[in-house]
Amino acid sequence: MVFDNETKFGTVSKVFHWLSAIVILGLFAVGFWMVDLNYYSEWYRTAPYWHKSIGILLLGFTLARLLWKFITPSPKTLTTHTKLTQLATKLGHLALYSILLVILISGYLISTADGRAIEVFTWFEVMSLGELIANQEDVAGSIHKYAAYSLMAIVLIHILAALKHHFIDKDDTLRRMIK
Amino acid sequence: MKKTLLASALALSSLAMPVMAADYVIDTKGAHASINFKVKHLGYSWLTGRFNTFSGEFNYDEKQPEASKISVNIDTTSVDSNHAERDKHLRDSDFLDVKKFSTATFNSTKVTDLGNGKLAITGILSLQGIEKEITIDAKKIGEGKDPWGGYRAGFAGTTSIQMKDFGYKMDFGQIDFDLHIEGIKK
Ligand code: HEM
Ligand code: HEM
Numbered sequence: 001m002v003f004d005n006e007t008k009f010g011t012v013s014k015v016f017h018w019l020s021a022i023v024i025l026g027l028f029a030v031g032f033w034m035v036d037l038n039y040y041s042e043w044y045r046t047a048p049y050w051h052k053s054i055g056i057l058l059l060g061f062t063l064a065r066l067l068w069k070f071i072t073p074s075p076k077t078l079t080t081h082t083k084l085t086q087l088a089t090k091l092g093h094l095a096l097y098s099i100l101l102v103i104l105i106s107g108y109l110i111s112t113a114d115g116r117a118i119e120v121f122t123w124f125e126v127m128s129l130g131e132l133i134a135n136q137e138d139v140a141g142s143i144h145k146y147a148a149y150s151l152m153a154i155v156l157i158h159i160l161a162a163l164k165h166h167f168i169d170k171d172d173t174l175r176r177m178i179k
Numbered sequence: 180m181k182k183t184l185l186a187s188a189l190a191l192s193s194l195a196m197p198v199m200a201a202d203y204v205i206d207t208k209g210a211h212a213s214i215n216f217k218v219k220h221l222g223y224s225w226l227t228g229r230f231n232t233f234s235g236e237f238n239y240d241e242k243q244p245e246a247s248k249i250s251v252n253i254d255t256t257s258v259d260s261n262h263a264e265r266d267k268h269l270r271d272s273d274f275l276d277v278k279k280f281s282t283a284t285f286n287s288t289k290v291t292d293l294g295n296g297k298l299a300i301t302g303i304l305s306l307q308g309i310e311k312e313i314t315i316d317a318k319k320i321g322e323g324k325d326p327w328g329g330y331r332a333g334f335a336g337t338t339s340i341q342m343k344d345f346g347y348k349m350d351f352g353q354i355d356f357d358l359h360i361e362g363i364k365k
Contacts, residue, residue: 039349116262136263
């Protein structure tokens with residue numbers, strides 16, 4: 001059960017999904033909180049450092065997740081769902097993946113706008129590609145912020161949909177992502 | 180009688196036609212001007228930065244320094260402390276709030292001649308829409324013809340502001356400015 005099959009998610013996909021979900025919610029909370037920290041707060045330097053380090057790790061994790069998704073089979077959308085629901089599911093997941101990538105890339109572009117590398121904990125550094133556009137830190141910064149808020153809005157719908165399928169429709173949607 | 184008439188005629192004409200002070204444009208095109216600032220970091224060292232984009236004009240005559248005038252417009256989005264993450268923070272609402280206040284201005288109101296080419300330039304600094312009177316201690320560095328057919332005059336100055344006077348959420352105390360301008364005669 002490492003791989004997905006037609007009807008169920010396999011272990012690898014489940015680990016990817018749930019670990020990403022926890023990390024993403026955590027990064028959002030930390031990001032939201034850290035930008036309003038007082039300069040003299042003991043977290044003023046640590047919080048952004050962790051946010052960026054974990055963010056870069058998530059970027060790598062997400063690329064591996066997408067690679068996995070493309071080279072191994074994925075479950076089909078549930079046939080018990082209406083055609084419209086199946087389409088909405090596909091579009092919804094596409095939006096989740098795309099916006100996540102936008103956040104990850106824009107986050108990288110904020111911190112590397114002046115040629116500085118991003119240090120991931122003390123383990124390694126990800127180099128900068130230089131300033132690619134004018135005012136890069138500001139442009140990437142607003143994209144990062146609005147994309148993060150949009151992702152949270154879609155995730156909320158995503159969660160409500162999963163719970164609705166589980167508790168109201170009592171179908172297999174949530175179960176096949178857990179069991 | 181004739182003498183006094185002549186004298187008063189001269190006096191009158193000089194009143195009617197004061198010595199015309201020259202107008203200068205600050206040479207920001209050639210970047211012979213800079214607005215630098217520094218702030219203490221934790222009290223342990225100086226953090227320096229500058230505004231890359233600004234423009235201005237002044238009016239100056241060696242013989243009548245007190246009649247001088249200067250006005251400068253600063254593009255606050257051009258703040259540069261050599262660190263993108265910090266510059267982004269300096270531009271947001273905690274500091275310069277550049278979305279709302281993209282220009283800061285300084286307009287002199289009074290110039291006092293302190294002798295030896297030294298001037299005290301008092302004027303209104305408008306930053307984030309807050310207006311405060313400041314005085315710049317300025318010194319003329321030199322003036323004369325340039326090799327390309329123009330005429331230039333240059334000054335250096337220092338001044339300082341208190342962060343709390345400009346409503347910043349974070350107060351690092353005093354900001355010192357180190358100013359250099361060279362003007363080209365119009
Ligand atoms: C899914 C992953 C991520 C989420 C949900 C997220 C979320 C956020 C949020 C909500 C903010 C605050 C925005 C604001 O209110 O101004 C923020 C700021 C920031 N994020 Fe992320 N982030 C993620 C990944 C990353 C990555 C990969 C990096 C790059 C290494 C990064 C770098 C930054 C930086 C530098 C800021 C500070 C921006 C500022 O100064 O306002 N983030 N992030
Ligand atoms: C940050 C939070 C989350 C993100 C970014 C996210 C993202 C995703 C993505 C991209 C997929 C599609 C997987 C694929 O088929 O390739 C997915 C599937 C799924 N997610 Fe989430 N998810 C999050 C949180 C949650 C939570 C909290 C729940 C449960 C309440 C949940 C329940 C599900 C379920 C049941 C599926 C499978 C849907 C299906 O059968 O097609 N997700 N999620």
